[in-house]
Amino acid sequence: MSQWFEAARLGEIPDRKSKVIVLNGADVAVFNLGGEYYAIEDICTHDGGDISGGWVEGDRAVCPRHLAEFSIRTGAALKAPAYEGVHSFPVRVRGEVVEVCDDRG
Numbered sequence: 001m002s003q004w005f006e007a008a009r010l011g012e013i014p015d016r017k018s019k020v021i022v023l024n025g026a027d028v029a030v031f032n033l034g035g036e037y038y039a040i041e042d043i044c045t046h047d048g049g050d051i052s053g054g055w056v057e058g059d060r061a062v063c064p065r066h067l068a069e070f071s072i073r074t075g076a077a078l079k080a081p082a083y084e085g086v087h088s089f090p091v092r093v094r095g096e097v098v099e100v101c102d103d104r105g
């Protein structure tokens with residue numbers, strides 16, 4: 001069953017940065033893109049790098065290890081050497097709290 005978790009307070013994650021949380025054992029990077037929040041799994045599908053350890057270009061997160069790129073909005077792999085996307089989690093803002101839903105079943 002899907003479950004919502006508190007991920008951050010509004011203003012806690014700077015613009016174009018992320019915060020890593022653990023959702024039921026999975027590392028999840030919560031990104032702030034100009035005041036809109038997105039959450040993707042934080043494990044690069046190329047070789048397990050921490051996507052959050054890289055940087056943001058537009059709406060893409062760049063893995064620092066071999067420069068694969070993922071869509072922050074959808075988790076899709078957009079640049080080699082990653083060819084498989086990462087899971088994208090639903091996000092909502094309630095009051096001052098950013099919440100992420102673990103919808104992996």
Ligand code: FES
Nearest residue numbers: 044047049063066
């Ligand atoms: S581990 Fe991410 S690009 Fe290789």
